[in-house]
Ligand SMILES: [Ca+2]
């Protein structure tokens with residue numbers, strides 16, 4: 498009898514951790530960092546590497562008209578800390 502009493506919370510616990518792991522894949526969308534967008538690692542973002550609103554305003558951000566965005570030209574997303 499005692500065994501069953503112990504097994505139930507254990508089952509609930511393992512179900513909970515499974516859910517927690519699955520939820521980890523589903524974290525809220527954050528804007529990618531410069532490093533994440535710079536897929537070829539040349540420290541500049543080409544139009545191939547940006548998307549969305551950044552691509553729409555690419556020429557506006559590209560202040561020196563080089564056709565690529567450096568980290569300086571990229572508007573810095575507000576940092577949490
Ligand atoms: Ca690049």
Ligand SMILES: [Ca+2]
Nearest residue numbers: 559563565566
């Ligand atoms: Ca540029």
